[in-house]
Amino acid sequence: MFYREVGDFKTTYAADSQTFPIAFDRVRYYFVLIVAVLLVPFLIDDYWSNAVFVPLLVWSVAAIGLNILTGYCGQISLGTGGFMAVGAYACYKLSTEFPDLNIVFCILISGAITAAVGMLFGLPSLRIKGFYLAVATLAAQFFLVWLFNKVPWFYNYSASGQITMPERTIFGLAVTGPNVEPWAQYLICLAFVFGLAWAARNLTRGSLGRQWMAIRDMDIAAEIIGVDPLRAKLSAFAVSSFYVGVAGALYFSVYLGAVEVTEAFGINQSFLVLFMIIIGGLGSIFGSLVGAAFMVLLPIVLRNILTRGLNWDTALATHVEFMVVGCLIMFFLIAEPHGLAQLWNIAKQKLRLWPFPH
Amino acid sequence: MNSSGSGQKAIEAPLMDIRNISLRFGGVVALEGVSFDIAEGEIRAIIGPNGAGKSSMLNVINGFYTPQLGEIWYEGRRRGSIKPHNIARQGIARTFQNIALFEGMSALDNILCGRVTLVRSGFWKQLLWWGPAEREETEHRERVEQIIDFLEIQAIRKTPVGQLPYGLQKRVELGRALAAEPKLLLLDEPMAGMNNEEKEDMCRFVLDVGDELGTTIVLIEHDMGVVMDLADRVVVMDHGELIADGVPQEIMNNQDVIDAYLGVAH
């Protein structure tokens, strides 16, 4: 009834290509934004921040990043964990070597460094395609983790091999370190997600995004109509790695505070992000956010039911979690390869006609 | 239907001169010493039996295959070894025998893709979107909408191309090639697998492109009626070699051509 495009005429091409062409969508989007900025920070406590909101936001950034590479440009990567590690260690080195550097710049530069590393490991994509490339990105994963584990310079020769984030502030407010308030953690992550999601949307709706998708759908035809495959693929690797690097930096500095590389950035993290975009929706920014939320919430819900509700031991619950995740991946690939985002779109299509579908 | 097929257009300095092209895949000879020219503004047809090397010739022209021998002169300059995407930038666009659309995108986005060589906004402007990038996007959209009007595909502009019927896909693909505003347009069997009505539509589009936009067209086609009506000049190929070159009238009476098509013992 409310969800209508009737009467919502577009008179310019600009208006036709906006992100939320339907008025109701725009209103809802602003509503979500207002709740996220003005309401949540006042209600959030340690548990919700640490277990739900902050990881959700951090993984969202990583998922957008991988989605740009895999969903939009069609280059599958299993090296996400390794690239997150680059972001995290870059952030650590920058913040310890340059204590006066603002944390925001620190995180952004970490992203840029990751982008450079990503481009380097993206070079083979010019010759290697499909799952050959997927396996090649495993090289990045294992090599990078080994590097940060074995070269003491990266962890400032600390005895434990861990890296620990010192306290950093924005406008006098601690956002990293042990004294950080939950709402400050939440807000800085939210700001990054908002800015980066907006930038990703801009990049993917314009010419560059079309070049990526052209490469994804048919690389030879793309080249013949004038897409430079080198630039298209490397730019996808660079942008994607930037996002993943920022996610890694946030994951380490704001969320965990201290990490050990093999644990925090192992191959399981690579798969986790891949699952987020499969379940959320390949080739959709919104899907990345939904997928991240889904994969963060699923284990929490499962564990609450199994360990709290049924009193199972945690090992058992973990096994069940693996099975459920695996089944979901297969289910989504079979039933709806474009994931939750597409289900949402279909629901909206139905809603447009509701309650008179004929 | 026929308005310009009589070969009356002035044949000026060639837009493209193809000299002695030979192309091999391992031991297989795809093209052997093929030479012909393409004049500015004409419709040049390439005909020949299956496997004659017609599509290979197009692939050489747009740089997807690199010939072992021979030269290609384009706009008065010899073309060195050059990547396909740069050839597209020089104003050569094409359609494919087996449709090569971007299946995950809408018809509109596919045609917009065709304008990739004309995009000026760099990375940072696109990232920011507001201002220059958005204005430019609107410009491109306006040009693309003109093409959509021209090809009469307004109703399907937001449909994913994978869902479109064959005839419409062919049209969208032509639209994508036109969107690049090419000087030279290569059409690889644009009417294959179409019924008569669709063929007539497509013929009209091809003629209009030539007449209204002044685009030079190279056309591969099996339907002789279509070729004789549309083309200004015709190249006939068989077994990778050029066997005849001339205006449609000459070709129809050429003994070699008749032999090649009817299959005379060699």
Add this chain to the structure above:
Amino acid sequence: MQQLLYLTEVSLNGLTTGVLYALVALGYVLIFKSSGVFNYAQGVMVLFAALTLVGLQRGQVPFAHLWTAVFGTHTYLFGWNLPAVVAIVMTLGVMVLLAILVERLVLKHLINQHPIVLFMATIGLAYFLEGFGDLMWGSDVKRLDIGLPVGISETIESFTAATFGYGVFVDRLDLFAGLVAAALVFALTVWLKHSQLGRTLRAVADDHQAALSVGISLRLVWVLVWSTAGFVALVAGVMWGAKSGVQFSLSLIALKALPVLMLGGFTSIRGAIVGGLIIGVGEKLFDFLMGPIIGGATESWFAYVLALVFLMFRPQGLYGEKIIERV
């Protein structure tokens, strides 16, 4: 001389690890070659097969922990020990059942999908199997013992000691694994090349739709291929298990089969073997020579980087079919 012999021993060691890589890789090649599916779950299938074998042999109650949690049964063992042969046959049955289920529930619905989609689906399968295997048999490390020859081969040691004055240690199990691998490869090659079924398999790999249209039952073929891959997985699992115990954390080592494949070429059985040996020896030698200089534990990434660098120059791998691009 001593150094050289030591180097030889390291290489030999690598060679035997390489045989194990090759055994795992063989399963991937088999499924890829004959159904065009890149089955990421093959590594997990190896472990699943080994776990099932151990579980059946020792008379473990499947899902014991689950029953305990739900019904409070606390029964973990049936209290019998099955003979190895019986357990192996039963495990094979389980692997065939798995193949049928995978076909029914997953592959059937993904016919004609993009290969990448199938690949990602098998990642899902790998996750499921890992959870399922742990749930079924418990996640502790298990020892696999079906009476294979183990220990240092004294013949070789005394022979080399007498000839070169340095006893080279070679595990008898490794020798046995080499023999088994050779026999398996021979049998598979003959089978794929010369049987009607082999031809059918290759037809399916080439083009699903075309194979369907000439009346090949895709579903039956897939069940067959996955069963065979299950069998290869069992063989590989037995070798791995006897060498280093069975646990899902081993699936990371099984992942090494991937660079082996890239090096050898996805479609070549010979490639899997040669690739496996090159990587097995390569990573041992590299770690032996370079490890002390750059920090050691290079085995975690060497295989991948080697494959990556190699592919830059030869994208189809050593023995893979050359990729010809067409428009």
